[in-house]
Amino acid sequence: MNTEMNKWQWFVGVLIMGLILTVSLSSMALASGPLSGLFGEHEDDDDDDGRVLALNDRSLVTPNTTYSEECGACHMAYPAKLLPMTSWTKIMNGLDNHFGENAELDDATRQTILSYLEQESNRKGRIGRILSKLPADPPLRITELPFHKRKHHEIPRKMVQDNPKVGSLSNCNACHDKAEQGIFDEDTVDIPGFGHWDD
Numbered sequence: 512m513n514t515e516m517n518k519w520q521w522f523v524g525v526l527i528m529g530l531i532l533t534v535s536l537s538s539m540a541l542a543s544g545p546l547s548g549l550f551g552e553h554e555d556d557d558d559d560d561g562r563v564l565a566l567n568d569r570s571l572v573t574p575n576t577t578y579s580e581e582c583g584a585c586h587m588a589y590p591a592k593l594l595p596m597t598s599w600t601k602i603m604n605g606l607d608n609h610f611g612e613n614a615e616l617d618d619a620t621r622q623t624i625l626s627y628l629e630q631e632s633n634r635k636g637r638i639g640r641i642l643s644k645l646p647a648d649p650p651l652r653i654t655e656l657p658f659h660k661r662k663h664h665e666i667p668r669k670m671v672q673d674n675p676k677v678g679s680l681s682n683c684n685a686c687h688d689k690a691e692q693g694i695f696d697e698d699t700v701d702i703p704g705f706g707h708w709d710d
């Protein structure tokens with residue numbers, strides 16, 4: 512009777528040990544997944560840029576009435592920090608032929624906007640890191656910047672060009688509900704007719 516009991520206890524003991532071993536081994540395997548993902552992200556510029564923009568740069572936009580009224584008349588007033596000053600200066604010096612339109616302003620208004628853009632460019636913010644990697648002659652369009660291309664290349668035509676409620680990627684606020692406040696994280700993406708974006 513006594514030996515029967517011992518055998519039984521031994522059996523249960525081995526069973527429990529086995530269980531503990533299996534559970535700890537599989538949780539180690541699980542942990543290595545997300546962990547290696549984290550390390551991967553640090554090396555991957557793409558996700559790094561996204562996080563910088565979406566989460567860490569809360570002060571991406573300083574509101575300015577003149578800017579939002581004049582430069583938000585035909586399209587949304589693009590957050591100043593999304594382009595380097597070289598590009599803004601070129602844009603502001605060529606308003607008579609602004610992407611095929613006449614967006615000329617009187618000189619006083621133009622100066623007010625220029626100093627606003629300059630002030631925004633000089634303001635510290637982590638997005639500066641993305642723009643600092645640009646060539647000396649950077650594009651005039653946000654949509655032509657490398658970070659923008661990387662973030663949007665997976666979105667199919669039917670959701671953008673062939674989507675009457677979007678039309679082009681320049682129309683940020685069609686999909687990013689809080690674009691004018693400079694908030695772009697994926698949770699705020701809502702593509703008209705298609706809804707929230709799932710990676």
Ligand code: HEC
Nearest residue numbers: 581582584585589610612613614651652653654655679681
């Ligand atoms: C008369 C209408 C009009 C006004 C006013 C206007 N824009 Fe534009 N803007 C356009 C058009 C049209 C485009 C090209 C849009 C497209 O390709 O879909 C454009 C494009 C842009 C782009 C490039 C967007 C991209 O594709 O990344 C920037 C930056 C820009 N405008 C800045 C400004 C600034 C700064 C002002 C104020 C000084 C301004 N705009 C005022 C019509 C206007």
Ligand code: HEC
Nearest residue numbers: 561564565653662671680681682683686695696697700708
């Ligand atoms: C057709 C809808 C659409 C338009 C228009 C659009 N975006 Fe996006 N954007 C997306 C989607 C979808 C994502 C998420 C892509 C991904 O990570 O796979 C995204 C991602 C981003 C991100 C990265 C956010 C993050 O958390 O990683 C930024 C920044 C961004 N967009 C800025 C802009 C700007 C600036 C414009 C306009 C010049 C713009 N987008 C126009 C759909 C759009």
